[in-house]
Amino acid sequence: MSRLFERVTVVGVGLIGGSLAGAMxxxxxxxxxxxxxxxxxxxxxxxxxxxxxxxxxDPAAAAxxxxxxxLAVPHGSYAAVAAALRPHAPAGxxxxxxGSVKAMPVAALERAWAGRGPVVxxxxxxxxxASGAGxxxxxxxxDRPCIVTPTATTDPDxxxxxxxxxxxxxxxxxxxxxxxxxxxxxxASHLPHLVAYALTAAVGAGTADGRAAIDYVGTGFRDxxxxxxxxxxxxxxxALANAPALASALxxxxxxxxxxxxxxxxxxxxxxxxxxxxxxxxRRRLGRxx
Amino acid sequence: MSRLFERVTVVGVGLIGGSLAGAMxxxxxxxxxxxxxxxxxxxxxxxxxxxxxxxxxDPAAAAxxxxxxxLAVPHGSYAAVAAALRPHAPAGxxxxxxGSVKAMPVAALERAWAGRGPVVxxxxxxxxxASGAGxxxxxxxxDRPCIVTPTATTDPDxxxxxxxxxxxxxxxxxxxxxxxxxxxxxxASHLPHLVAYALTAAVGAGTADGRAAIDYVGTGFRDxxxxxxxxxxxxxxxALANAPALASALxxxxxxxxxxxxxxxxxxxxxxxxxxxxxxxxRRRLGRxx
Numbered sequence: 208m209s210r211l212f213e214r215v216t217v218v219g220v221g222l223i224g225g226s227l228a229g230a231m232x233x234x235x236x237x238x239x240x241x242x243x244x245x246x247x248x249x250x251x252x253x254x255x256x257x258x259x260x261x262x263x264x265d266p267a268a269a270a271x272x273x274x275x276x277x278l279a280v281p282h283g284s285y286a287a288v289a290a291a292l293r294p295h296a297p298a299g300x301x302x303x304x305x306g307s308v309k310a311m312p313v314a315a316l317e318r319a320w321a322g323r324g325p326v327v328x329x330x331x332x333x334x335x336x337a338s339g340a341g342x343x344x345x346x347x348x349x350d351r352p353c354i355v356t357p358t359a360t361t362d363p364d365x366x367x368x369x370x371x372x373x374x375x376x377x378x379x380x381x382x383x384x385x386x387x388x389x390x391x392x393x394x395a396s397h398l399p400h401l402v403a404y405a406l407t408a409a410v411g412a413g414t415a416d417g418r419a420a421i422d423y424v425g426t427g428f429r430d431x432x433x434x435x436x437x438x439x440x441x442x443x444x445x446a447l448a449n450a451p452a453l454a455s456a457l458x459x460x461x462x463x464x465x466x467x468x469x470x471x472x473x474x475x476x477x478x479x480x481x482x483x484x485x486x487x488x489x490r491r492r493l494g495r496x497x
Numbered sequence: 498m499s500r501l502f503e504r505v506t507v508v509g510v511g512l513i514g515g516s517l518a519g520a521m522x523x524x525x526x527x528x529x530x531x532x533x534x535x536x537x538x539x540x541x542x543x544x545x546x547x548x549x550x551x552x553x554x555d556p557a558a559a560a561x562x563x564x565x566x567x568l569a570v571p572h573g574s575y576a577a578v579a580a581a582l583r584p585h586a587p588a589g590x591x592x593x594x595x596g597s598v599k600a601m602p603v604a605a606l607e608r609a610w611a612g613r614g615p616v617v618x619x620x621x622x623x624x625x626x627a628s629g630a631g632x633x634x635x636x637x638x639x640d641r642p643c644i645v646t647p648t649a650t651t652d653p654d655x656x657x658x659x660x661x662x663x664x665x666x667x668x669x670x671x672x673x674x675x676x677x678x679x680x681x682x683x684x685a686s687h688l689p690h691l692v693a694y695a696l697t698a699a700v701g702a703g704t705a706d707g708r709a710a711i712d713y714v715g716t717g718f719r720d721x722x723x724x725x726x727x728x729x730x731x732x733x734x735x736a737l738a739n740a741p742a743l744a745s746a747l748x749x750x751x752x753x754x755x756x757x758x759x760x761x762x763x764x765x766x767x768x769x770x771x772x773x774x775x776x777x778x779x780r781r782r783l784g785r786x787x
Contacts, residue, residue, distance in 0.1 A: 283766075332715045352713060383706070390705035395713040399696060399721045405757055406692055407776040409750040415680035416673070423642060423685040424783070425622045427724040431689045434717040435780040439773035443766060450761050457758050460699040461751065467695055468747050471740050476573075476733060483729035486697040490725040493714070 211371055212237040216273040218288055220244055220253040220262070222334055223305050224279025225343030229258035230376045233345050243269035243292075253340040270295035275368070278304035281444040282312045289319035300324040301365050305331055307392060308448040309356040309385035317360065325365035328356040328385060330392070331378055338438050349377035356385040386452075393452035398460055400442050401453070403435040501661055502527040506563040508578055510534055510543040510552070512624055513595050514569025515633030519548035520666045523635050533559035533582075543630040560585035565658070568594035571734040572602045579609035590614040591655050595621055597682060598738040599646040599675035607650065615655035618646040618675060620682070621668055628728050639667035646675040676742075683742035688750055690732050691743070693725040 217228040220242040232240045242259035243266070244250050250262035263269050270276065270292040278285060289302070302320045306312050306328070313328035320326050331353040335342070353373040357366050373380050383391075410428065413420035421428075446453055470479040507518040510532040522530045532549035533556070534540050540552035553559050560566065560582040568575060579592070592610045596602050596618070603618035610616050621643040625632070643663040647656050663670050673681075700718065703710035711718075736743055760769040 332713060335716055351715075354713075383708070387706040387708065391703070391708055391710045391713045394700045394703035394710035396715060396717055398700065399714075399718045401757055401761075402692060402696055402754070403717075403721050403780075404773050404776040405754040406689060406750060407780045408772065409746070409753040410684045410688065411776070411779045412753075413681075413684035413746065413749065416677040418673070418677065418681055420681045420684035421779070421783070423622060423644075423681045424689075425641075425686060426625055427686055427693075427727075428689045429783065430720050430723045431693050432780050432783075433720045435773075435776050437717075437777070439777040440770050443770035443773050446761050446769060447764055447766050450764065453761055454758065456699075456703065457754070457761070459703065460696060461754065461758075463699040463702075464692070464695040464747070464751065467691055468744065468751075471691075471736050471743055471747070474737055474740065476737050479736060480730050480733035482698065483694045483725075483733050486694040486701070486725050487727070487729040489701045489711070490693075490697045490722050493711070493719065493722075 210235060210238060211368060211375065212275045214239045214241060214273045215275045215277060216241040216243050216269050217259070218243045218269070218276065218278045219280035220249060220258060220340045220343075221279065222338050222342045223331070223347070224277070225253050225258045225340035226345065226347035227277060227279060227305065227376075228253065229256065229343055230345045230348065231372070232258065232260065234375055236372060236375055241269060241273065249340050253343070256340060256343065258340060258343055266291040267295040270300070272297060273300055275301040275303065278302070278306070281441050282306050282308055282448040283444045285312055285315055286319055289316060293320065293323055296323060298324065301327065301368060303327045303329055303369050305329060307396065307445045309388045311448055313356060313358065313385055317358065325362035327361055327365050327369040329369055329373065330354045330356070330388065331373065332396070346377070348373065351378055353378035353380050354388050355380055355382050356388050357382060358385060389449050389452045390455070393449055393456040394459075397445055397449055397453050398456040400434055400437065401446060401457065402460065403432045404442070407432045407435040500525060500528060501658060501665065502565045504529045504531060504563045505565045505567060506531040506533050506559050507549070508533045508559070508566065508568045509570035510539060510548060510630045510633075511569065512628050512632045513621070513637070514567070515543050515548045515630035516635065516637035517567060517569060517595065517666070518543065519546065519633055520635045520638065521662070522548065522550065524665055526662060526665055531559060531563065539630050543633070546630060546633065548630060548633055556581040557585040560590070562587060563590055565591040565593065568592070568596070571731050572596050572598055572738040573734045575602055575605055576609055579606060583610065583613055586613060588614065591617065591658060593617045593619055593659050595619060597686065597735045599678045601738055603646060603648065603675050607648065615652035617651055617655050617659040619659055619663065620644045620646070620678065621663065622686075636667070638663065641668055643668035643670050644678050645670055645672050646678050647672060648675060679739050679742045680745070683739055683746040687735055687739055687743050688746040690724055690727065691736060691747065692750065693722045694732070697722045697725040
């Protein structure tokens with residue numbers, strides 16, 4: 208694989224950042240892959256697993272000589288990280304990210320990085336409820352979508368390099384405007400997470416005759432709420448960063464749920480069976496694989 | 498294993514009924530296990546897999562000589578099945594079931610079987626989104642809860658035999674009133690199913706800029722909606738049979754979801770993070786196993 212970067216610094220070597228670092232390193236896409244983070248234990252895991260060539264907690268050491276910097280931390284940290292790295296980053300350093308929300312965060316990065324180098328937003332759709340460098344997998348992005356979200360001011364050459372990076376890791380790269388990405392992901396990902404957390408909380412509080420409902424859950428509840436084991440701070444951050452689109456998605460979901468609930472209340476068996484069958488057919492088309 | 502019944506007839510040899518029939522046969526709990534159903538192909542599968550000694554579509558042949566009859570069909574069929582079998586069943590034949598709702602269905606069976614024999618409601622908490630005799634597994638009930646729901650009129654000897662049956666199959670048997678069971682299962686199982694169907698329908702209808710949101714789902718959505726691939730007619734039937742308790746559970750869930758949505762709208766990061774963290778901690782205590 209041909210080298211795309213001389214030195215790439217990955218900020219945050221958790222599940223996504225660690226997988227990205229390790230996959231870039233394995234594919235020889237960068238002369239050096241540097242891990243930058245706050246937690247010494249997680250950085251050491253990344254080092255021990257060979258996901259990075261070296262790891263540092265020092266922003267100057269992280270940014271020096273980096274021709275590309277990838278943010279793999281919660282959106283809430285973007286501004287602080289960009290400010291910390293900016294004085295030490297070479298002129299022209301490419302700044303990109305892997306965040307689950309694009310419109311507001313990428314706009315914030317464009318402001319924070321203005322005059323320093325190009326900014327390109329990207330979002331590989333991959334992951335699990337696991338977290339940390341210990342959960343990183345070199346094949347995490349293979350055959351998964353990666354959405355790249357250029358804006359009116361995105362540098363075409365930088366865009367091409369980010370596309371080349373994800374393509375080299377086996378992802379299926381697609382471009383769309385940040386706002387379109389955010390509307391789609393609010394429904395495809397952010398809403399399901401909020402629903403899983405809410406269902407866990409509601410069932411967790413449910414009792415009857417002194418017994419706790421959660422003691423009687425089966426595989427259905429476990430599947431449905433598995434992603435409620437995801438890092439809660441990260442998902443609170445995602446929800447707020449994409450608040451308007453998530454609110455719309457939530458309203459759509461509550462409307463559907465309200466219609467189903469009205470059929471239950473009305474004892475409308477045929478209507479309910481038809482509605483559930485439509486959803487069932489749709490879900491079956493997605494298949495069983497995860 | 499000592500024999501508990503001379504002849505058991507299992508009505509409906511799908512995932513649950515087929516697994517029960519096969520497990521009883523493997524454990525030698527009955528002199529003969531008879532499968533009764535409507536679909537010739539599924540009955541043939543049950544026969545070919547050795548889940549039953551013989552299979553029939555004739556109610557007279559199914560009920561004759563049966564000292565126990567187990568209903569493993571949707572609640573909506575209970576009255577018709579009981580009426581069809583009653584003229585052919587021996588005096589004293591035990592009627593039990595495996596349904597996911599107990600109060601209304603067991604009361605209906607007590608009326609339908611009055612003067613014929615004892616009725617005992619039971620609900621093994623096991624299953625998956627798969628269905629049919631081809632999906633049956635002999636270990637489906639091992640280490641799973643089985644709730645037995647005696648009423649004021651339940652015959653103690655019949656109750657003991659049903660308890661012994663499920664205990665012999667490795668289930669953890671627990672007794673509670675039918676109404677308590679229904680309140681607990683509305684939350685632990687029926688609500689999650691309704692939520693999964695609703696989430697599938699809502700996301701399935703979501704679009705942005707001509708793109709379909711469902712084309713961008715990842716493992717989270719797939720896990721969260723996996724049970725929406727469950728047999729829709731069965732779940733419509735369960736929802737209606739347990740409508741009052743499900744309505745309460747749905748109201749509790751919508752209240753939690755509304756609180757989370759309000760925090761998103763208000764940009765209340767700390768509040769949202771705290772709420773999600775509570776749900777996350779609860780879900781993590783359940784563990785990853787399904």
